[in-house]
Amino acid sequence: xxxxxxxxxxxxxxxxxxxxxxxxxxxxxxxxxxxxxxxxxxxxxxxxxxxxxxxxxxxxxxxxxxxxxxxxxxxxxxxxxxxxxxxxxxxxxxxxxxxxxxxxxxxxxxxxxxxxxxxxxxxxxxxxxxxxxxxxxxxxxxxxxxxxxxxxxxxxxxxxxxxxxxxxxxxxxxxxxxxxxxxxxxxxxxxxxxxxxxxxxxxxxxxxxxxxxxxxxxxxxxxxxxxxxxxxxxxxxxxxxxxxxxxxxxxxxxxxxxxxxxxxxxxxxxxxxxxxxxxxxxxxxxxxxxxxxxxxxxxxxxxxxxxxxxxxxxxxxxxxxxxxxxxxxxx
Ligand code: CUA
Numbered sequence: 001x002x003x004x005x006x007x008x009x010x011x012x013x014x015x016x017x018x019x020x021x022x023x024x025x026x027x028x029x030x031x032x033x034x035x036x037x038x039x040x041x042x043x044x045x046x047x048x049x050x051x052x053x054x055x056x057x058x059x060x061x062x063x064x065x066x067x068x069x070x071x072x073x074x075x076x077x078x079x080x081x082x083x084x085x086x087x088x089x090x091x092x093x094x095x096x097x098x099x100x101x102x103x104x105x106x107x108x109x110x111x112x113x114x115x116x117x118x119x120x121x122x123x124x125x126x127x128x129x130x131x132x133x134x135x136x137x138x139x140x141x142x143x144x145x146x147x148x149x150x151x152x153x154x155x156x157x158x159x160x161x162x163x164x165x166x167x168x169x170x171x172x173x174x175x176x177x178x179x180x181x182x183x184x185x186x187x188x189x190x191x192x193x194x195x196x197x198x199x200x201x202x203x204x205x206x207x208x209x210x211x212x213x214x215x216x217x218x219x220x221x222x223x224x225x226x227x228x229x230x231x232x233x234x235x236x237x238x239x240x241x242x243x244x245x246x247x248x249x250x251x252x253x254x255x256x257x258x259x260x261x262x263x264x265x266x267x268x269x270x271x272x273x274x275x276x277x278x279x280x281x282x283x284x285x286x287x288x289x290x291x292x293x294x295x296x297x298x299x300x301x302x303x304x305x306x307x308x309x310x311x312x313x314x315x316x317x318x319x320x321x322x323x324x325x326x327x328x329x330x331x
Contacts, residue, residue, distance in 0.1 A: 024196040026169040030216065032188040033172030040101050044094070051090070058082065118145065119156045122164030122177040122199065125206040125307060126270055126283040133230040134223075140258070141229055142270035143283045145197070146215045147171075147189050148222035155185045162204065168197035168214045176201060189216035196284060205306030211284035232261030233273045233330050244326020247319055251312065259330065269309060276330040282307065293324035 022028040029035040062073035072078070119130040131139045131146070145168065147153045157166050159177040166185065167174035175185045199210035217225055236242045245262065248254070254264025260273040275281075278288055282304050286292040297320065300309045315323060 022170075023194070024169055024198060029170055030189060030191045030193060030195060031168075031171035032190055033186075034170050035190065036101050037173055040098070043097070047090075047094075055082075117154050117156050118147070119158070120145065120166060120177070122157075122159040122161075122166065122203070122210075124161050124204060125199070125210040125304070127210075127212050128160070128270070131226055131229065133226060137230065139226065139230045140271040141274065142278075143211075143280065144213045144215055144278055146217060146222065146225055146229075147187065149189045149192050149216050149218055152186050152188045155187060157183045157185055163201050164199045164203050164210070165201035166197070167200035168195065168212075170195040171197070171214055171216075174200045189214075192216050192218040194279065206304050209283060209285045209304045209307075211280075213279045213284060215279075228277075229274055233259045235261075236326060236329070238325075240322045240325045241329050242326075243319070244322040244324070244329075247315065247323045248326060251314065251323075256309075272327065272330060274330055276328045288328070290321070290324040290328040293327045294320050297323065 026034060026041075027038060029038045058073050058078070061069045062078070063070075065073065117132065119128075121128040121130075127143050127145075129141045129143070129145060131141065133139050145155070155166070157175055157177045158181065159179045161179065163179070164177040165174050166177055168187070171189060172185065172187045175183050177183065193216055195214045195216075197212045197214055199207055201207075203210065215225075236245045248259070249263060254262070254266050256266040256269040258265050258267065258271045258273065260271075264272075276288065280286060281288055281292055281296050282300065285304050286296060296303060296309075297312050297315070299311060300307060301311050
């Protein structure tokens with residue numbers, strides 16, 4: 001066995017292990033559109049496989065069968081029935097079914113009140129997510145899409161730079177995010193929980209690290225979440241947190257990041273007002289712990305090459321720990 005083949009065989013279990021993770025699997029839908037897409041996939045796959053098997057068997061019988069089988073499967077009748085009539089019938093049924101599925105899931109959201117819009121902007125290489133609070137103010141967050149279960153939500157998708165593609169496989173289909181244009185995608189979560197999404201259009205260096213989480217809240221809990229997200233940042237309570245906040249301001253982090261309630265009001269990078277409550281750092285690249293904040297600040301170009309955040313190797317160990325504690329505490 002040559003070494004390349006052996007390596008491929010060794011890698012196979014790893015690849016298959018990735019299939020057992022369900023948090024980004026279109027085969028485990030938690031949204032109405034994703035469920036329709038999943039059904040469509042299986043109808044097409046099983047139907048296509050059944051026809052393929054039938055064609056192979058018929059071809060084998062026409063070539064290798066006994067006289068009666070060869071006469072039956074090699075005759076002109078077979079061409080007329082299975083080569084012309086059957087494909088026309090099958091393809092017509094599939095086309096009609098496809099239209100029904102598209103119509104069910106393809107509405108542009110005009111039936112959804114506009115105040116349920118969540119604006120999502122793809123940026124190199126993260127997601128700017130803007131909600132509208134009940135009083136009409138815009139609440140900016142990042143890298144997580146929070147939705148209420150059982151209610152259609154219209155996502156207004158655009159891009160700030162290059163073409164990205166929004167894809168939350170367990171929620172619905174994918175849709176391109178195009179600079180200068182807004183595409184609408186209506187999604188409806190059918191069960192509460194957290195799943196994962198991914199940019200589905202190659203957009204340069206850190207494309208593979210441009211992921212996000214979808215958080216579907218049980219009925220009634222979404223409003224409470226939005227209220228807490230709309231609030232200004234929590235005040236630092238410990239000495240470490242106070243030092244962390246001071247370092248954050250003095251090091252100029254506020255040139256790119258906003259922490260509402262402080263003087264940091266940069267718009268270039270993700271809003272960090274409640275970054276400690278998110279499920280990840282760096283657009284689902286690292287877990288959200290104080291240690292990972294410290295790693296990200298010092299080593300972000302190694303963790304997520306080419307991302308727009310410069311590495312900050314200017315802090316002492318204690319300072320870095322305080323900064324990380326402060327950020328992780330922004331719940
Ligand atoms: Cu954004 Cu790929």
